[in-house]
Amino acid sequence: MTMKTARIHAFGDASVIRYDDVPQPRPHLGEVLVRVAATSFNPTEAALRAGLLQAFLPVDLPYTLGWDVAGTVAETGPGTDGLAVGDQVVGRLDGAGAAAEYVRAPAALLVPAPASVPLTTAAALPVAGLTAWQAVFEHGKVRAGQRVLVNGAGGGVGGFVTQLAKHAGAEVIATAGARSNQAVRRRGADHVIDYTTGPVAAALDGPVDTLFNLVPLLPHDAAALASAVRPHGRIVSITTPIEPPTDTGVSSIHMIARNDVAHLAALVKLVDAGDVTLDISASHPLTDLADIHRLSEAGRIRGKIVIIP
Template identity: 75%
Template sequence: MTITTMMRSARIHEFGDASVIRHDTVPRPRPAFGEVLVRVAATSFNPTEAALRAGMLQSFLPVDLPYTLGWDVSGTVAEIGAGARGFGVGDRVVGWLDSGGAAEYARAPVAVLVAVPDAVPLVNAAALPLAGLTAWQAVFEHGKVAAGQRVLVNGAGGGIGGFVTQLAKHAGAEVIATAGARSAEAVRRQGADHVIDYTAGPVGASLDGPVDTLLNLVHLSPSDAAALAPLVRPGGRIVSIATPVETPADAGVTASHIVARNDTAQLAALVELVEAGTVAIDISESRPLSDLADVHRLSEAGRTRGKVVIVP
């Protein structure tokens, strides 16, 4: 019996446009202390990875080259390193890595992994870590969304937006979501009570009164960001994961700009909601690893919707 010791991996050796993504054959990694080796079922594409590939994040997220793409990973444990506890060979896992998900195998610290129950498809689970945790922290930690509130989700048609909409609805809020025609039906399925076509004019013109919480998921011009602030009532909250939305000092609105962090307790809670059917994972496309550069190009052209998973 021949044991394969090499694997395919999508890496960048320099920063630039999507053409810098190379598909290399490299030695299969061995897990270090406290790590396991995961046979990858899927990674998922996050638009921020395109910014990393272009070299735009080096000032606050420096990486060494060559760099293996893929922050999200799901799969089965193939090998256990020394000192790694909590998982056995064959266990189904999902997690958020610093790199390496866009490959056939990935090293993963056990501290960033959670179990995936049989009821949750492994390929779908790959869409959860970064997008799901960003949504969880925006809705619950910073937005403090609660039952009876009116919540405006600006940019609900993206991968994070789908989770934000569902989690806000799960919290008991009335959810108003902005989306284009391509995403509107999916946003309604995810629980939005009202959908505003952001291409039809200013969002405020279609809004029936102020909201308690605004969750902004869109990169905006300064003028468009400023136009959102008056839509929130005094005492309300604005949370942005993209362009900060500034508010006048006397507006009485709490505004925050957030960057998500890795949190396995929250990820495990998300997996439980998916298993229970409370949160659905909206996979718009499943593409092979060889198509990763095309996915980057489509995203940069604004032509992706929901979550795209990449299967090695």
């Protein structure tokens, strides 16, 4: 049997994405075969496709795209007693990609999918949700009563950071353009600063305890935002490394999220409890994936986009 996939055979612009028919895989020891309901697009995948991540995230070609997976277990391999055919699962894949009709996945990377949302919607959770969880709770150490600034709240990670910081009891100040303003407020932002109208730091009415930076910054913009963090506060950036102001005791980390099924399971519980919502801005068929990469590189994507094979 064959299946459809979206793969790259070389690094380059979005035109290198090809839609191939390949043999349907079979699960090995400790693996299951997942019938993919959806994957979701993450901007980092565009960097991988362009060959910009080979230094620290090397992949062999041809490479199937799609790090997020939500789907149904179609077959189990030996050593997967915790999963059964028909189980609905969600996970982040660190090897084989889910931009395909089926994917062979390590059972240890999968958790039960949220029961309260469609399975296709759940595909938006793993990569962006794990990044946000670790930013807010591990690195930002957000707690009730703090003021946090989420720079880039209109993106996929930003939506989760906003919700998790609010869930932790913080006052959330978010930056967003006009088209994302209402969505960011629905996610729980107490204040929204339109970054297109002037410097963000100038619009603040006082210092913040923690800055979450989720967008690339020029050096002078990074320095301006860093100056808005109170002494002994924290800066957490998933894009541009940010130098903290000198002699302020501010800590700064440039983080890369790791795969952690315990964190993902905790996120699923928050989704089912109604404390975290999944904002899907659009869904597209697999054959639109190259166009999604182009839109992302042009800065024209808001929220999470799911890809349905």
